[in-house]
Amino acid sequence: MNVTDIFLKIDNISVHGYNQLLFENLSLTIQKGESWAFVGASGSGKSALLQTIAGKLNITNGTIRYGFWDKYIRSHPEESHITFHQLITLLESKHHFKNLSNTTDFYYQQRFNSSDSEDAPTVTEYLQDIRPLKGRERFTTDQAISLLNLQPLLHKKLIMLSNGETKRLRIASALIKSPALMLMDNPLAGLDVNTRHEFNNIIGTITETGISVIITAAPNEIPPAITHVAVLKDGAIIETCTRESFDAGKYNFHTSTAIDGNAIAALAKQTEAPPYEYIVNMHNVNIKYGNNQVLKNVNWQIKPGEHWALLGPNGAGKSTLLSLINGDNPQAYANDIVLFDKKRGSGESIWDIKKLIGYVSPEFYQYFPADNSCLQVVESGYYDTLGLFRPSNPAYQQKAMQWMKVLEIDQYARTLLKNIPASAQRLCLLARALVKNPPLLIFDEPCQGLDSHQQENFKSIVEQICLNTPVTLIYVTHYQHEIPDSVDKVLRLEKGEVVS
Known part of the structure; x- marks a missing residue:
């Protein structure tokens, strides 16, 4: 040499x-x-x-x-x-x-x-x-x-x-x-x-x-x-x-996933089906920033219990569309959007919307504060806050720990989020989205950064939730194999317009 x-x-x-x-x-x-x-x-x-x-x-x-x-x-x-x-x-x-x-x-x-x-x-x-x-x-x-x-x-x-x-x-x-x-x-x-x-x-x-x-x-x-x-x-x-x-x-770093369907069903149990006609009902939605039109004449109706894939290339408008559903985009008030049977702008607060949604995305991961312990991060999902800013609730903490065990990250419970691998950080935020059993789950590229075993484990968990509960699901990915089998509806965006 x-x-x-x-x-x-x-x-x-x-x-x-x-x-x-x-x-x-x-x-x-x-x-x-x-x-x-x-x-x-x-x-x-x-x-x-x-x-x-x-x-x-x-x-x-x-x-x-x-x-x-x-x-x-x-x-x-x-x-x-x-x-x-x-x-x-x-x-x-x-x-x-x-x-x-x-x-x-x-x-x-x-x-x-x-x-x-x-x-x-x-x-x-x-x-x-x-x-x-x-x-x-x-x-x-x-x-x-x-x-x-x-x-x-x-x-x-x-x-x-x-x-x-x-x-x-x-x-x-x-x-x-x-x-x-x-x-x-x-x-x-x-x-x-x-x-x-x-x-x-x-x-x-x-x-x-x-x-x-x-x-x-x-x-x-x-x-x-x-x-x-x-x-x-x-x-x-x-x-x-x-x-x-x-x-x-x-x-391929894949080990078999032994998912306990009964345990998942018990964790995700809801007392009754959501009492809504529509989870999402959008008519001719348009979003512009300056001269840049991000969404154009988008129509989308989602009924309780439906499982959707939201697909499209980078920059198609997927994240903006999700921001209208998750209550993060103020332009929702200028459009005809109904969430959980309530017209946006009819008096509901952003927190009224967020308490009904479990959400995770690459952008959410990017900006989530990392100075809480992982268990505190998961428990914060009950309050829709970016971290836990109140005394821990023992019952909430116990359920947060159970979700961490299902996602195989319970060993990080007392460790600060910033001090664990990026893949485990992402799984903490997924547990945070699941912990309160919301009627709507929005998973935007949830498997990004996960190895093959973690991907399969998470996919199996989502599958069990879809099979055993009346949850509504919106799933975004660039990889076809990541989409759970329960997903049977697709909305595809290109350059801000619905193409299928």
């Missing part, structure tokens, strides 16, 4: 984080020109390894040698103050966008409030502020915009972007910085079918410019442009190989 070809060398490192040992004596060598995928079950250490490489976690033993940094400093001695951090971009599961005032982060409902959303920069303004390091100009802003197909989004406020559009923007912004190394945590999550297909070409274009890429991915979703795979288990690398020799079927 030519030492000058070493791009990154991890040598017997030990890493502590969140009061636990994350890695012990872990080693990995990456050569110049290689791009890697880290795969493994939830909690195996994939995201933590990306954070370690990016310098976000403390190494207590061993070393990491950044060969690309050594090379940059040799080539640019006048830039000796540059640290390796500045040659790395890390795209984690959550973004950290700022308002134009640069004083506060975005908050969940900001996108739906026109006066507050004006404080967010546009895509163009955001990209224009990014500067690469001297000598690292690999992508111009125009090239990044073209590669990620951002032209239709340039006028949009950041807060108005869909989950998938935000993902594309973040990749583009990383490219403009032209790092030596791009770290991407589950970059395919939230992307629609077409964008997932295009992602391999995007990876190929990136690597052709000399930028190395390391991603985390599901075993069956590794782009062909990736050259090598490392399999993690319990904080250790148990196999490394080329992508061509990687056997995805060997590592």
